[in-house]
Amino acid sequence: MKKYTDIHDIENIPKIIQEAIALKANPFQYEHLGKHKTLVMLFFNSSLRTRLSTEKAAKNLGMDVMILDINNAWNLEFKDGTIMNLDSAEHIKEAAQVISQYTDVIAVRAFPSLKNKEEDESEYILNNFTKYASVPIINMESATAHPLQALTDAITISELTNKKKPKVVLSWAPHPKALPHAVANSFIKMMQSIDVDFSITHPEGYALDPNITKNTPISYDQEEALKDADFVYVKNWSSYDNYGQVLDQNPDWMITQEKIGNATCMHCLPVRRNMVIEDAVLDSDNSAVIQQAGNRTFAAQVVLKKILENL
Amino acid sequence: MKKYTDIHDIENIPKIIQEAIALKANPFQYEHLGKHKTLVMLFFNSSLRTRLSTEKAAKNLGMDVMILDINNAWNLEFKDGTIMNLDSAEHIKEAAQVISQYTDVIAVRAFPSLKNKEEDESEYILNNFTKYASVPIINMESATAHPLQALTDAITISELTNKKKPKVVLSWAPHPKALPHAVANSFIKMMQSIDVDFSITHPEGYALDPNITKNTPISYDQEEALKDADFVYVKNWSSYDNYGQVLDQNPDWMITQEKIGNATCMHCLPVRRNMVIEDAVLDSDNSAVIQQAGNRTFAAQVVLKKILENL
Amino acid sequence: MKKYTDIHDIENIPKIIQEAIALKANPFQYEHLGKHKTLVMLFFNSSLRTRLSTEKAAKNLGMDVMILDINNAWNLEFKDGTIMNLDSAEHIKEAAQVISQYTDVIAVRAFPSLKNKEEDESEYILNNFTKYASVPIINMESATAHPLQALTDAITISELTNKKKPKVVLSWAPHPKALPHAVANSFIKMMQSIDVDFSITHPEGYALDPNITKNTPISYDQEEALKDADFVYVKNWSSYDNYGQVLDQNPDWMITQEKIGNATCMHCLPVRRNMVIEDAVLDSDNSAVIQQAGNRTFAAQVVLKKILENL
Structure with missing residues (x-):
């Protein structure tokens, strides 16, 4: 693997899922792979799960990890040809090339503004790192994609079902703030790539990018x-058409025990209890959210392993 | 040891003191113990000594360390049943269970508000981590206790005296800001548990929790x-009865060379010079404050060692 | 080496340059040297290159690294005899002695205020660490010096020329903000110490400290x-005489392809494109700025190696 910015960077999804499950059973088996190798994790935005699980994954492989909250350094410039006489102190051209010299892999988290659709969809932060860095880039959630989460989700579904073609439903749920589309986008792409009976449900006005939803019902x-769902994947997102707007917080769409029945409830976390999903679901045996979060380590680890093997 | 949130989690204090002193003489002797083990350090509040000494202690034992300043992530919710439609993005139930999957031990620093006595005394942050985490919890200073500091203090007294029953006095001293009771509380509990002639002195209005001071003069x-004190442990705390108030900053209570005579002066640091303790004391051979701070490493290390041996 | 706060702490510059180049060819050759040794990196100011390259350098030598952004702890007091009843919570006397007990080397970054020349020139932060710490101090850019950068620059010049005495010119260039003199100062000292034909060019009003420029033309x-320059080292600095002032941002002084001709362009980074240096130079083969940044690792590594060998 030369980078992991989108789930389609994975060549063989069923195979990588099995490798991740094998790593979970034996996390330190490949720690020789990361010897003398370094992962730099760059955060433009907050993180709890992604930060700790990716750092743990790298250390399981014997890598060194260096973490930089970019906001503790200075503003980067991403536009070409600018006269840099304002707030930005360093151009991405230099930053990406320079950091590449201190590390073997760079992982980047950079959320969307949710204000400018075109700018967000250009993925200018992630793509400029990919363009100018001389080492592989891992996406720790960008403006439009969260492929480490989607891989985690596929691993978790694989662990929890024996069905050939389980029914998986992605359901919108209410949230007080405007949230990105990244988790939903990558989950949809993943479900379209594995053998599941997949559909989406959301209120009118919350349609996602049709280039991503494609033919999904x-x-x-x-x-x-x-x-009759086997898995209900719960997620809020802001409107895509009225870009970044919260149209309503319709509490009728909250996921309840009654609605979910015997299905397994999934969510990427953090989750606002009794707003997105009610306590009764999250505290029941039907909740897979903790297991999902635990699998983040092995999603990151299998991706790092594939990248290290290709260095 | 299954956790270290209070000094009473130590089974045998004299024995653990001797083990800590042995670790100080040979810090890397047990580095095999921490192989493939991880410590996550979570900070809700600032730290210098605790952060560096605990990280060093873990690394001396061969552990990996991951540090998260929670304020760089998001607000956690601690109340059950809340509709999370305000500032808190993640419930402690999820956070503690999730983080537990990335680590073998969690250390938490969470100071009191000093505004709501009942809330502070509930130790809702520390106790919720203990309740929901699936790995051992270490207290790096909570609302009401600082047991790593108290262990350090006991180690330092043990190093510095040959007396069977040295006279130890905890003296309040003035400070410009409202400070917590945690250090005083844990020091009192520790002195009540080892063989010293212990008493407390403070101005009227500064009585500590009677459930902690008990029969101490x-x-x-x-x-x-x-x-005739052998050790004078100097510490400011805000009023407990007028909870969190600074009643006065009476400079007469500052610790001076004249007052302390030949006694050893102890303080947990940071110390405000010439406000809490005068320069002449801190710069004299009677000051043990640097030695105390140095022992923080070995207090943390012996606690981590006991926890690792019990995993 | 007992410390590295100024380039004159290097005994033999040509020899250390050769050692750094050898480390670059074989970065892990001395990783036994840092076993059980710790570097604490203390940041009073932002950092990208220095932070990542110094951490990488230490890890290449097998050291453990602990990083503390001091602003995440509290204000330190540097004046002797103060009654500490205001904002500062801990005196440098305690802080430096305490941190020394957790580490084998301390690296410090502390920029000038550019408001009080005398205070900045006293280097009170760096010098108080040197005075009170019991372990070697490395300067990661102080008020008046950036010796790790100057060593990097000398390494890079050595890599890029076969000339006995290349012509090196330090040129001021415009910048929107008031910048320190540290990089220029250390570069000048370094150029005065190696075998180059060195001169400085800047607009009137931008003369640097005459105690540093000495006889340099x-x-x-x-x-x-x-x-006919072989190397043009580009750097902005604020006025030294009108201390810390930006007198003008004269765009005529920007470095262009036309001006630089076949000379190699150097800059410590971050660089504001099209303000300090135009795109055409930075994107050309004549730019050495990425190579310079890459050499930061080996400048730090050779310094750490010398210090470790002397512990």
């Missing part, structure tokens, strides 16, 4: 959509 | 109290 | 000065 009737 | 006459 | 005519 979409319903505005949550109850109907969740019927 | 308390004097309002600092000069009388310090007479 | 200075020209106000940039075009004349750059003629």
Whole structure:
């Protein structure tokens, strides 16, 4: 693997899932691979799970880890040809080339503004790192994608079902703040790539990028959509058409025990209890959210392993 | 040891002191113990000594260390049943369970508000980590306790005296800001648990929690109290009765060379010079404050060692 | 080496340059040297290159690294005899002695205020660490010096020329903000110490400390000065006489392809493109700025190696 910025950087998804599950059973088996190798983790935004799980994954492989909260350094410039006489102190051209000299892999977290769709969709932060860095780039959640989360989700579904083609439903749920589309986007791409019966349900006005949803069935009737589901993946996102807007926080769309029945409840976390999902679900045996978060380590680890093997 | 949130988690104090002193003489003797083990250090508050000494202690034992300033992530919710539609993005239930999957031990620093006595005394941050985490918890100073400091203090007294029952006095001293009771509380508990002649002196209005001071003699006459002391442990704390208030900053209570005579002066640091303790004391051979700070490494290391041996 | 706060702490510059180049060819050759040794990096100011390269250097030598952004702890007091009843919570006397007990080497970054020349020139932060710490101090850029950068620059010049006495010109260039003199100062000292034909060019009003420039030729005519240069080292600094002032941002002094001709362009980074140096230079083969930044690792590593060998 030469980079991991999108789930389509994975050549063989079923195989990588099995490798991740094998790493979980034996996390230190490949620690020789990372000897004398360094991962730099760059954060433009907050992180809890991604930060700790990716650092742990790298250390399981014997790598050194260096973490930089970019906001503790200075503003980077991403536009070409600018006269840099304002707030930005360093151009991404220099930053990416320089950091590449101190490390073997760079992982980047850079959220969208949710204000300028075109700018967010250009993925200018992630893509400029990919363009100018001389080492592989890992996406720790960008403006439009969170492929480490999607891989975790696929691993977790694989662990939890024996069905050939389980029914998986992605359901929108209410949230007080405007959230990005990245988790939903990557989950959709992943579900379209593995053998599941996949559909999406959300209120009108919350349609995602049609270039991502493609032919996936979409319903505005949550109850109907969740019927006989094996897995319900819960996620809020802000409007894509009215870009970055919270149209309403309709509490009727909260995921309850009654709605979910015997299905397994999934969420990428952090989750706002009793707003997105009610306590009764999260505290039940049907919740897989902790297991999902635990699998973040092995999603990151299998990606790092593939990258190290290719260095 | 299954956790270290209070000094009473130590089974045998004299034995653990001797083990800490042995680690100091040979810090890397047990570095095999921490192989493939990780310590996550979570800071809700600032730290210098605790952060560096605990990280060093873990590395002396061969552990990996991951540090997260929680304020760089997001607000956690600690109340059950809340509709999380405000500032808190993640419930402690998820956070503690999730972080537990990335580490073998979690150390937490969470100071009191000093505004709500009942809330502070509930130790809701520390106790919720203990309740929901699936790995051992170490207290790096909580609302009401600082057991790593108290262990350090006991180690330092043990190093510095041959007396069977040295006279130890805890003296309040003035400070411009409202400080917590944690250091005083844990020091008192520790002195009550080892073989010393222990008393407390403070101005009227500065009585500590009677459930902690118990039968320990308390004097309002600092000069009388310090007479013939072998160790004077200096510490400011805000009022407990008028919770979190600075009643006065009476400079007469500052610790001076004249007051302390030949006694050894102890303080947990940071110390405000010429406000809490005068320069002449801190710069004299009677000051043990640097030695105390140095012993923080071995207090943390012996605690981590006991926890690792029990994993 | 007992410390590295100034380039004159190096005994034999040509020899250390050769050692650094040898480390670059074989970065892990001395990793046994740092076993059980710790570097504490203390930042009073932002850092990208210095932070990552110094951490990498230490890890290449097998050291453990602990990083503390001092602003995440509390204000330190540097004045003797103060009654500490205001903002400072801990005196440098305690801080430096305490931190020394947790580490084998301390690296410090502490920029000038550019408001009080006398205070800045006293180097009170760096010098108080040197005075009170019991372990070697490394300067990661202080008020008046950046010796790790100057060593990097000498290494880079050595790599890029076969000439016995290349012509090196330090040229001031415009910048929107008031910048320190540290990089220029240390570069000048370094150029005065190795076998180069060295001169300085800057607009009137931008004369540096005469105790540093000494007999180095200075020209106000940039075009004349750059003629036949082998290396042009570009750097902005604020006025030294009108201390810390930006007198003008004269765009005529920006470094262009036309001005630089076939000379190699050097800069310590971060660089503001099209303000300090134009794109055409930075994107050309004549730019050495990325190579310079890469050499930061080996400048730090050779310094750490010398210090470790002397512990």
